[in-house]
Amino acid sequence: MMNSSRVTDTSAVEARGLTVVRGDRTVLRGLDFTVEQGRITGLLGPSGCGKSTLMRAVVGSQAKVTGTLHVLGRPAGHPAVRTRVGYVTQAPSVYADLTVRQNLDYFAAVLLPGRGNRAAREEAVTRAVDDVDLASHAEALAGNLSGGQRSRVSLAVALLGTPELLVLDEPTVGLDPVLRRDLWNLFHGLAADRGTTVLVSSHVMDEAERCHRLLLMREGEILADDTPDALRTRTGSATVEEAFLHLVDEAAATRQETTR
């Protein structure tokens, strides 16, 4: 059951004792964390540690969620926040038989229906296409695009409503280094220019260095909630990857102590 608790002004997401059960497994175990507004928070951890589950809980599409989870000041999934949150899953959700622009026109019509919104729709579509750098492919069929281009169309769909919180599940998987850099520049631009909060998952540790803050996860638990700098300093590590491994070892040692 969701309960209410104090929500700080600077947090876009606030979780206390967040627990999620999927099937007969407890996938997230009593997580406490915050995601600061207007910053890029990286959710990092190995495959299967629960990143997608956490994101699904944040956007309100996950069942069997207990504890406290506030998003933009309301319980996760509340109707009043749905249009303020953009979510891009790992599988690009675009229509293969429509062009890039037709895909965006369609979703814009859902978000901004009616004749009166025609100009706003056109503006939103043009801005979203430019944001993801697909203007030169706007008239191409989505089915004929590369995997990386299709995921950028999905991202453009999420940007249509100028979300305050953008939740991105491994958006850079399979992208070449140039596109990865361009996407990270876009995330930083969104945070700096529009004040967008970005919660982005990855299992590639070098992407951690590009985030303002990090949530390091392992086996359904948060190992650390800090800045990359603070993590490196605290663990005496040269990289976030090294810091992560240090924290994994530390957690294992603590577990051994307590079971002794």
Ligand SMILES: Nc1ncnc2c1ncn2[C@@H]1O[C@H](COP(=O)(O)OP(=O)(O)OP(=O)(O)O)[C@@H](O)[C@H]1O
């Ligand atoms: N429908 C389900 N029923 C039961 N368990 C599930 C279900 N979906 C996922 N899980 C389990 O929940 C755990 C967390 O999965 P999740 O997809 O959140 O991890 P992840 O960190 O996002 O992984 P990846 O990086 O590979 O996408 C995994 O152990 C997975 O097997």
